[in-house]
Amino acid sequence: MNFDYSPKVEQLRERLLAFFDAHIYPNEKRYHQEIDANRRAGNAWIPTTVIEELKPKARAAGLWNLFLPRSPRAPQGLSNLEYAPLAEIMGRVYWASEVFNCSAPDTGNMETIERYGTEAHKDRWLEPLLRGEIRSAFLMTEPDVASSDATNIQCRIERDGDEYVINGTKWWSSGAGDPRCALYIVMGKTNPDAGRHEQQSMVLVPANTPGVTVKRHLSVFGYDDAPHGHMEIELKNVRVPADSILLGEGRGFEIAQGRLGPGRIHHCMRSIGAAERALELMCQRAIARTAFGKTIAQQSVTQERIAEARCGIEQARLLTLRAAYMMDTVGNKVAKADIAMIKIVAPNMALQVIDWAIQVHGGMGVCDDTPLAYMWAGQRTLRFADGPDEVHRNALAKLELARHMKLPASAVDMPITRGG
The missing domain is CATH 2.40.110.10 (Butyryl-CoA Dehydrogenase, subunit A, domain 2)
Structure with missing residues (x-):
């Protein structure tokens, strides 16, 4: 397995990072202000102007519909392995994926219609979804x-x-x-x-x-x-x-198996990006604040947490890249153990890193002055969404036991779950 970025992916990655610096980070505050204004006016359920303004810029930058592989209707779509580092960047700001028409549940629904729909279904529903019109x-x-x-x-x-x-x-x-x-x-x-x-x-x-x-x-x-x-x-x-x-x-169960695999790995890719953002904020805060005569960054407990966070992020990233590689090369069904592992590991890792970042920020970490509180809520929800931890652990354990009992992996059902 070679996880080096191809020249194509490296170029897209640099373009996406530049887009974040120019358009996403500077608009984080505006996004929240707009939603709060709508909420105070009595209707929060209005599409945000800021995202609608950024969508044409993303299209013009060639950063549109990157998630959908092997579709003639979206030739710019990438493989799971190619998409992983880009989805990770998008995960640094929770609303950013929509700017690039790469947000759930539309991504999973578009892939479902592409893989299992008729041409009439695709003409009526997939095309306007790919254009970001609905x-x-x-x-x-x-x-x-x-x-x-x-x-x-x-x-x-x-x-x-x-x-x-x-x-x-x-x-x-x-x-x-x-x-x-x-x-x-x-x-x-x-x-x-x-x-x-x-x-x-x-x-x-x-x-x-x-x-x-x-x-x-x-x-x-x-x-x-x-x-x-x-x-x-x-x-x-x-x-x-x-x-x-x-x-x-x-055929619904069969479709769900095909749909939820990509959905799960996209969540995990974004979880790694959220953890990276949290670690970045944690380090910046730790360097800037002083307690008991030295910076928080000089406190040994903070250094230990920073080191553990880096280890956890790198481990989760490698595991996610391996799952993406397996999905691309042997298919979602054969890669089901890898998908289960990342769905267990990535949200839990991100939760821990975000929690440590909140702790370094003190009271500021639990209010909306930073994105950390909202990030924590989102990652905690992912321990249910697309299947709770317990179900994925159960399925993974059965797959492991099947290896030693000489049972075919096909004898082990993977969970088709969304939580709730």
Whole structure:
């Protein structure tokens, strides 16, 4: 394995770093001021002007749709290994990915439509998503069941002539708060009597379909994450054409396996960037502040934490690059152990580094004068999103045991989870 950046990636990386210096970091304060102003005016769910102004600049800089590999509709898309260092940079500022049309859940939904949709699906939904004209949401997690096991899903998708009728309630539907959210990808059961992994299907549902009700937004440690949001959505006798189904009935679990692998690794890439930013802020603060006669940077406990943070970041980065390499070369299914490992390691590592950075900042670290508090909330959420730690550890342990019991790895199910 060779993780050196290719000349192409190095050039993109330098261009992206320059873009951050010129446009992202200088606008961090403005972004929050704009959302706060909208919130005070009574409606936080308005797309931010600053991001919309930066999108054309990102396109002009050739930093657009970098995440989508092997798509003729997005020829600029990179492999997972190529994309990793760029996603890491984007993760340094939590809202930056949208500027480059590389933000979740749109990335996962675009990849799903590209891999599993018909040409008609791609013309109607993928093209405007790639242009950044609309947003989307992924409706899988449910409030009334343990969604760490996706076979528990109760939402029903039933055939009625030339239509499917959908009934159920979903929550943690990230991105559904945005008024530009035009499409839901909904996972539900088409045949409860089929095999455990053949009961589920996925359908494309326009967000304005009659019977769709956004009931409320769910806060994350007190943050509303506007204008993106995480919504609870009721689907009551929602009707869509039968050709809205992806791949066919009973293929939902298979699609979820393909969708969540890239989603998980993108989260981990960004987690490493968040940890790097936290360590940078930690060092700057430690050098600038004095306590008990010497700088905080001279305190041995601070030095130990800085060293441990650097070790943890480098370890997580190498593990993530290995997972990206495996996904590119042998596919997501064979790389499932690597994906599970990074999903366990990266958010926990980032949480620890951010926590140490908060400690160095003292009271300043828990308010919004720095990005650390919000970063901590986001990383803590990732220990649930796309599967809780416990489920990934369980799957990883089974894969390890299978090696020693001479069982085929295919005998071990990987979790198809989103948390909740």
